[in-house]
Amino acid sequence: MNIENLDIVKELISEKENGQVEFKETTGQLERGMETLCAFLNGKGGTVMFGVTDKGKIIGQDVSDKTKREIAEAINRLEPITAVQISYVPIPDSEKKVIVFHVDESSLDRPFCYKGRAYQRTESVTSIMPQEVYNQLLMQRGGNYGWEAVVNPELLIENLDENAIMGAVRGGIRGGRLPETTISEDIPTILEKMDLLHNGKLNNAAAVLFGHKCYGYPQCLLRMARFKGTTKEEFWDNQRIQGNIFKLLDAAMAFFFKHLSLSGKIEGLHREEELSVPYKALRECCINAYAHRSYHHPGSSVSIAIYDDRIEITNSGTFPPDMSMERLLSLHDSRPHNPIIANVLYKSTILESWGRGIKLMIDECRRVGIPDPEFHADSGFIWVIFRYTRTTVGQDPTVTQQLPNSYPTVSEQVEKIVGIIADRTLSTKEIMDLIGLKDKGNLLELYLYPAIRQELVVPLYPDKPNHPRQKYRLTDKGKGLLQQ
Template identity: 70%
Template sequence: MKLETLDDIKNLITSDTETDNIEFKKTTGQLERGMETLCAFLNGEGGTVLFGVTDEGKIIGQDVAGKTKETIGEAISRLEPSVNVQIFYVPMPDSEKKVIALHVESARMERPFCYRGRPYMRIENVTTLMPQDKYNHLLIQRGGKYGWETMTNPDLKISDLDEHAILGAVRGGIRCGRLPEATIREDLPTILEKFNLLHDGKLNNASAVLFGSNFYYYPQCLLRLARFKGTTKDEFIDNQRITGNIYTLLDAAMAFFFKHLSLSGKIEGLYREEELEIPYKALRECCTNALCHRLYHRPGSSVGIAIYDDRVEIENSGTFPPDITMEKLLSGHNSEPQNQIIANVLYKSEVLESWGRGIGLMISECQRVGLPAPEFHTDGNSVWVIFRYTRKTVGYDPTVTRQSPDSHPTVAPQVEKVLSAIGEQTLSTKEIMGIIGLKDKSNFLELYLYPATRLNLVEPIYPENPKHPRQKYRLTDKGKELLKR
C-alpha cells in the first residue's frame, strides 16, 4: 500500500466511522491503543491505524518530532512475532502537521500476534483482548514446530504402531494411483519418512493418530458412539467408547451406522441394491473430516456420534478455518486442513478428498435420496453436523430391513458377509460378489471388501501389487478366528 498524499488518506477513509480494518486516533498520545488495534489487524486480515484523524473521520494532522518517530519505532518492536509495519508520514497542505499511517498486510501464517505479550482481535470496529481458545486455535494453525501433529514424542517407537494399518494405507494408495507400487516393498522407517511421520529417527504425534496401537499418551484418540431411544438423550439403546487410530475409528463408526440405521433396498433383476437411511458416502465423508480436521492438542477431546430416531449428529473438537465464512463453506472452498500431515496421509491412502469437495459430496448425496441437506454448526470450540432423516423421505419405494446387532462391535454386517463368503477358500473379487449376490463393484469395494482388509481380516495374495490381474483374497488368521466366533 502507498499513502503519499492527503488524497490517498481521503480515499482510504470511506466513511466517518471506523471499520474492521481502519482505526482513527487523534494523536500519538493514543499510541498504545493504536498499537493494540494494529495487533488486532495482524490477527485478522490486516488494516491501517491513522493518527491525526478524529473519531468522526475528520483529518486534522499532528506535529511530528524526532521523538515521535522514535516512540513509534519502539512500540512496533513490542509486536511479537516481529512483522513488517509500513509507516507513512503524509503532509497536510499549508501546514507542518502530518497524518501518520501505520499499515499491516494479512499475515495468516504468523498468527497469533501479541502486543506487550497480549493478543488482540477486532470485532466490527472494536478492539478487544483475544480469548484463550481462539489464541490456542491460531497457535495450532501456525505451521512448523508449533503444530501439534509435528511435535515429536521421544517415548514413541515404531513397535507402538500398527504395521498392518501402515501397509493397508500403502496398498490403498497404490490401488488408487497416489503411491508408486514400489512403496509396498520398502521398510517401515522409509515409508514413515515419506509420510512425514518420522524425522531424525523420532516419530511425531501424527504417526500415533494415524497408525498407533498403544494410546497411553493419546487419550484424545477416542470415538464416542451412542444410539438413543427417541429424539432426546434420556435413554440409551447402545453406548460405546473406542480408542484407536484413525483407520480403526473410521471403520468402527461405519459399523455402528450399519448396526443402528435401517437399510433401504430395491430389487433389480436377481440382485438387491441396498442403501442406508442416510447415504453411506455422506456419513463416511463426514466422519473422515471429523477425524482428520479436529484439534488433537486437548487430551480430553474426542469425536462423538449420536444416532436418534430422526437424526444423526457427528461432533468433533475444533472449528472451521477462521477466514472461511459459512456461506463460503457451503458454496465451495479451497481445502485448508488443520492437520496437514494427517490429511496428506489420508489423501494418499484414498481415504480423504484433498480439494475441499467433501461438504459438497455430503449435500449432494443427501439430496440424491430426497433428504434435507446436512446442517453445519460451530461454537468456536467444536463443530457438529446434523443429518436429518425419516424413512418416508428415501428416494425410491423402500423395503426396510433393521440391522441386527453384529457379533463384534466394530465389524459391520457387510464385513461378516465377506468373511462367510470366502471361508477357507481363496477367491477373486468377482467370485466373492457372486456369492454375496452383488453386481455393483464400487459399492462392494467401499462397503464390503476394503473395510475387511483395513481390519486385517482379509488379505490379498499379491499384497505388493493390488492391481495384479490374478488378484484374489483369503482370510487372515484374525479373520478365521472371528468367523469361528
C-alpha cells in the same frame, strides 16, 4: 516506544547488546539485523540500531532514498505482517543518522519468520529457531494448528500399528497416489516420506494415524450412542472406542450398520441397499471429523449420536474464520487444520478429494430424498446433523433393522467378502489386508460372520473356530452369488 532523539539512543546503548538490543554499523548488515528483529518478535520485543559499532560507539550512516526502499522491502518479508517502528535519529553537526528499528512484544502472533525462516534470541546471540520451539509457538498462536507436527520423544515406532501403515500404503498404491515401490520400503522410510518421522523422532500425527496402544493420547477417542426416541434421556447402546483414525473409522461405520435401517429396491436382478442416511455421506463426515478436528485438548473426542429422527456427528474444531458458510457449501479450496494428517489420508485414498467433502454429503442426501445435512459451529465445536425418517424417502422400502447378529439380506460387506475370497482359501489376516480393514472385530461382525450365517462362506475347521491354521472358502451358494 518512540525513539526520537539521541538521548534515548544513548540510553539504549548503555545497556549494551543483550536479549533485546542489537547494534549494527551500517545497513550493509541489514539481513542480519532483520533476522535479529524477527528473533525479537518471537521473544519480548526489542531494538536494532544501525550506525552503532558493536562496542557501542555512535558513528551514524548516510540515509538515501535507496536505503529507505531497501528497509521497506526487508520489513515486508516479515511474516505475519507486523508493526515495525522506524526512526532516523540525527547526529548533531553531521549529515549522518542512527537508524532504529523497534518492535513490541507480539506473543499472540508468534511465531514470526523472515524470508520463511524463524529466529530466536538467547542473550546477545541470534540463531535459527529449532523446529520443536516453532511448533510450540504455533500451537500457542492458533490454538490447535501445529499440534500434529510436535515431536513426541516417548513415541516409538513399535508403538505404531504396522498393519495399519502397510494398509494405508496398499490403498495409496491401488489409488495411484503412491508409487508401487513404496511397498518394498521399510517402515521408517515410509514414515519419513509421510512427514511423520524426523531425525528418528515421531510426531503426534503418527500416533493419531497409526498409534497402537498409545496411552498418552486420550483424545484419540470415539464416543457412540443410540438413543431411544429423539432425546438423550434413554439409550439402547453406548460405546467408547480408543485408537487410531483407521480403527475409529471402521468402528463408526460398524455402528451405523448396526443401528440404522436398510431399505432396498430392486434394479433388474439385483437388490440395492441404502442406509437411512447414505453410507458415503456418513463416511465422508466421519473422515472429515477425524482429519480436521482439534487434537490439542486431551479431553476432546469425536461423538456419534443416533436418534429416531436424526444423526449428530460432533468433533472439536472450527471452520476457517475467513470462509463463509456459503463458500463452504460450494466447491472451495482446502485448508485443513491438520495438513500432515489430511495428506496421509489423501495419499491412502481414505480422504477422496480436497475441498469437496461437504458437497459430497449434500449430493448423497439429495440423491435419496432426505434433507440436506446441517452444519453448525460454536464454542470450539463443529457438528453435523443428518435428518431422516425411519424408511428412506423416495424408494419402495422393505426395511430390515440391523440389530446385532441379524443380517437377513446380502449386504454390501457380505458381497465384498464373497468377491475377495472368490476361488481362494484365505485367513482372516489375508482377508483384512485385501479389504483394507484394520480392526479384526469389524471384519468378523460386518463381513465374515454374516457371510457364514448366510451359508456363503465356510471355515476349514468349523468345529475349531480358533484353529491356528483356520482359513475360509466359499460354499456352493457363495460361488453362485459370485457368478451372479
